[in-house]
Amino acid sequence: MSDAELKQYFLKHRGNKSAFQAYLDRINQRPLRVIASPDDPDFDQKVQAAIQQKLNAARINSNLKANVVSEPPNDNVVDNG
Numbered sequence: 001m002s003d004a005e006l007k008q009y010f011l012k013h014r015g016n017k018s019a020f021q022a023y024l025d026r027i028n029q030r031p032l033r034v035i036a037s038p039d040d041p042d043f044d045q046k047v048q049a050a051i052q053q054k055l056n057a058a059r060i061n062s063n064l065k066a067n068v069v070s071e072p073p074n075d076n077v078v079d080n081g
Helices: 003-012 017-029 043-067
Strands: none
Touching: 003 017
């Protein structure tokens, strides 16, 4: 199950403690990404850039999902082979 699928499952089954624990275990396995240290002179710019990257990625992902069109199956297809 992908991270996204596990998250969706957990959100739909909030009372499922084992799903919650699996989600936490999966999250905690990810390496931490350090954007900037507190004493970095460009701290604010780096944090803002990281936030903007996340927002852009979420926007792109949302647009991709919105552009996926589900077509009904064509029951009139004849297989001649």
